[in-house]
Amino acid sequence: MIEAVTSTAERRPASPLQAQDRRLIRLRACLEQGLPLVPEPFKVLAEQTGLSVEEVRTWIGHWQHSGFIKRFGLVVRHRRLGLAANAMVVWNLPDDRVDEVGRRLAAEPEVTLCYQRVRRLGWPYNLFCMIHGVRRVRVEAQIRALIQRHGLEDVDHQVLFSRQAYRQRGGRYTPEEP
Template identity: 45%
Template structure:
């Protein structure tokens, strides 16, 4: 089975589940993070690394990456920019918008009565003004002038998928 294909519960065993639970909230920031996890689980470091590799190959794990608490480092201005993009241009405009380094998410969404916006980009920055400037640059780059910025006021929850 290749990465990205669906998997079934039979593709995992109790040890895989233990490893996923031990890593889902983050790994230690050390030179050998998997050694620490292996010791906690009664495995070798090599076993943990190999099982993670196999789970990734099977599509059980899509990726292993770092997540930074953006508020902890001062990035407190978060704006969902909503864009009214002509339907036939969404693919091309979405690629342009997604190419901006300040854009962390870019999604197409259906229009609804009274809501003409169909492309959503998330921008994080240090100030509201910075977010507004990024949106203006995106608008200039794409020619899309019908947009709004919806700023986050409060974060209630931020977690990944959990077992």
């Protein structure tokens, strides 16, 4: 047991992306797919990856700690639960204001995602934020309140509500194994 943990520590790469260890790539793929719902799920992951149970747990903890894993648990499907009013609000902010407004909107509890993106020809919007709500009227009111609170009345923006999800699932970044 102790030996396994020590050797893991020695093998630990500087960056998770540099990990060439096929077993770790396999572990990542397993974690993206989800745990088997059995009493000892980490044991199953150990069998599937070739790692020891201790290594599996150590690596998950390490990846969580480093931020490589952002969260580890129940991945909720909001639309299915009834959070169907999903608004993407896009703003055309002057370059010297986008950072400040982005940070302020991100701090609002109803804003679930907020990021800056590149502008394109015919698409001048450089700030995106997402609001997940139950009812559309409520989300519209929240957007009006955000505009007021942050003095965004003169900022060109558009609200894109979603009508249907053709797909909604977790990212699959792991390369397929040959």
